[in-house]
Amino acid sequence: MTFKLADQQIAKLIVNKIRELNLNLRLMHVCGTHQDTLVKNGLDTLLAECNVEMRQGPGCPVCVTPPREFEEAKTLARRGFTVAVYGDVLRVPVEGGSLADLKAEGCDVRVVYGVEDALKIAKEISKPLVFMAIGFETTAPSTASVLLNDPPRNFYVLCCHRYVPPALDALLGLGEMKIDGLIEPGHVSTIIGLKPYEPLSQKYHIPQVISGFEPLDMLVAVLMIARQVKKGEAKVENEYTRVVRYEGNTKALKILGDVFEPSDSVWRGLGLIRGSGMKIRRRFEEHDARKVFEDELKILDSVEFKEPPGCRCSEVIRGLIYPQECALFGKACTPTRPVGPCMVSIEGSCNIEYKYGRLTLKFASNRS
Ligand code: SF4
Ligand code: SF4
Numbered sequence: 001m002t003f004k005l006a007d008q009q010i011a012k013l014i015v016n017k018i019r020e021l022n023l024n025l026r027l028m029h030v031c032g033t034h035q036d037t038l039v040k041n042g043l044d045t046l047l048a049e050c051n052v053e054m055r056q057g058p059g060c061p062v063c064v065t066p067p068r069e070f071e072e073a074k075t076l077a078r079r080g081f082t083v084a085v086y087g088d089v090l091r092v093p094v095e096g097g098s099l100a101d102l103k104a105e106g107c108d109v110r111v112v113y114g115v116e117d118a119l120k121i122a123k124e125i126s127k128p129l130v131f132m133a134i135g136f137e138t139t140a141p142s143t144a145s146v147l148l149n150d151p152p153r154n155f156y157v158l159c160c161h162r163y164v165p166p167a168l169d170a171l172l173g174l175g176e177m178k179i180d181g182l183i184e185p186g187h188v189s190t191i192i193g194l195k196p197y198e199p200l201s202q203k204y205h206i207p208q209v210i211s212g213f214e215p216l217d218m219l220v221a222v223l224m225i226a227r228q229v230k231k232g233e234a235k236v237e238n239e240y241t242r243v244v245r246y247e248g249n250t251k252a253l254k255i256l257g258d259v260f261e262p263s264d265s266v267w268r269g270l271g272l273i274r275g276s277g278m279k280i281r282r283r284f285e286e287h288d289a290r291k292v293f294e295d296e297l298k299i300l301d302s303v304e305f306k307e308p309p310g311c312r313c314s315e316v317i318r319g320l321i322y323p324q325e326c327a328l329f330g331k332a333c334t335p336t337r338p339v340g341p342c343m344v345s346i347e348g349s350c351n352i353e354y355k356y357g358r359l360t361l362k363f364a365s366n367r368s
Contacts, residue, residue: 005212007216011215011219017223018047018052021227021230023051024051025051025181026052026177026179027181027182027183027225028057028319029054029057029059029182029183029211030056030057030058030059030168030182030183031056031185031187031347032056032347032348033187033213034183035059035349035352036347036352037213037215037217037218038054039352039353040356041215043215043219047219055319056316056319056349057168057171057317057319058269058317060317060342060347060348060349061134061135061139062086062089062092062134062344062347062348063268063341063345063348063349064167064267065092065160066305067268067305068305069132070094070098070099071094071300071303071305073089074097074099074102076128076158076289076293076297077099077102077103077108077109078102079293080108081108081127081130082122082128082129082130083107083108083109083110083129083132084110084118084129084130085099085109085111085112085131085132085134086112086113087111088344088346089132089134090103092338092345093339093341093344095306095308114139115131115142115146119152119155122155125154127154128156129154130157130158132158132160133158133159133160134160135160136162136164136185137188137256138191139161140256140278141191141256143157143159143161143259144256144258144259145255147280148255155287156288157287157289158289158290159260159280159288159289159290161260162265163277164185164192165196166262166273166274166275167267167273168182168197169199169200170267170270170271171270171318171319172206176320177319179206180206180225181207181208181226182197182206182207182208182209183208183210183211183221183225184197186210186211186212186213186217186243186244189238189240189244190244190249193245193246193248194244194248195246195248197210197236198235198236201236204234206234207228207229207233207234207235209221209224209225209228209238210237210238210244212239221239224239259284260278260279260281261281262275262277262278263277268313268314268341269313269315269317270317310326310328310339311333311339312326313340313341313350316340316349317342322353322361323342323350323353324359325361326350328340329354329359330359333350335351335354
């Protein structure tokens with residue numbers, strides 16, 4: 001018999017084991033793909049029946065990118081440069097219009113699937129190409145490797161990469177709600193391994209489990225956290241052993257460290273988080289868009305960036321509300337007419353809820 005990672009019988013057995021522990025838990029994960037797995041398979045409602053509440057935290061790189069960084073890309077596009085962005089990034093609403101609006105007005109904004117596409121365009125043109133590099137530890141190594149491999153002179157990176165662990169620290173430090181355990185993202189953990197999460201378990205006495213993306217991965221991860229809670233433990237465990245190693249991907253970590261250094265960075269919903277941003281090291285500054293085009297971007301220093309009126313993405317990102325609790329959800333805000341980034345990005349909570357037709361809350365929070 002082959003073991004299927006979506007096997008319903010096994011899922012039922014795991015859920016029963018969680019139920020038998022008779023706990024009342026609120027867990028958070030920080031990954032758009034985890035949220036998709038939970039919602040698509042109805043796992044969150046199933047877990048709610050066992051008194052396990054699931055919340056998505058700052059798990060979508062596009063959603064956590066603050067308005068200023070989109071404005072930086074817009075400013076450079078208006079300046080006449082070619083700006084290469086991911087499809088989701090193009091549509092994120094920003095005051096005065098999205099990058100898609102600028103494209104419609106004639107600016108050279110191109111959609112790419114990754115940094116390699118952007119590099120290819122740079123080789124074909126002579127004017128500056130700026131790649132808006134968004135993503136966590138998962139995608140940052142690709143950007144780093146392009147910078148290490150002597151890209152053309154007209155290739156620039158607007159670096160919006162961020163580290164996940166400092167954001168988790170900031171979120172837990174806010175103490176806005178009691179979280180009993182964290183499910184950590186599989187791809188990010190493939191790169192960073194288990195170690196960066198360990199201080200969090202010590203500091204906040206919180207159990208953490210790295211999970212894969214299949215339904216059974218997530219259920220097993222929940223069971224592993226529930227068992228830790230039952231025993232009063234708080235450690236980092238790895239459910240995703242078929243991919244994640246304790247030390248992570250040492251080669252990728254090395255190139256990340258060679259190209260980027262930690263810097264303070266603003267996250268939508270979380271504000272400034274110390275050491276959470278990836279700054280391009282001096283050695284590569286001739287490709288650092290923020291450095292090279294410092295003068296062009298200076299005008300943004302005096303601008304105050306506001307969230308779209310009525311949009312509650314900041315609270316969605318901190319896991320404080322479910323998308324359906326935003327008055328605009330499914331009404332003024334839909335994937336075709338998004339008001340906030342959480343409805344644009346395919347990893348955004350609002351987009352995922354809308355995609356699977358959950359326009360009203362199917363389950364109420366079991367915790368205050
Ligand atoms: S990059 Fe992958 S692991 Fe990280 S948050 Fe996005 S989907 Fe999850
Ligand atoms: S429904 Fe729209 S406006 Fe409301 S939080 Fe989600 S993305 Fe923001």
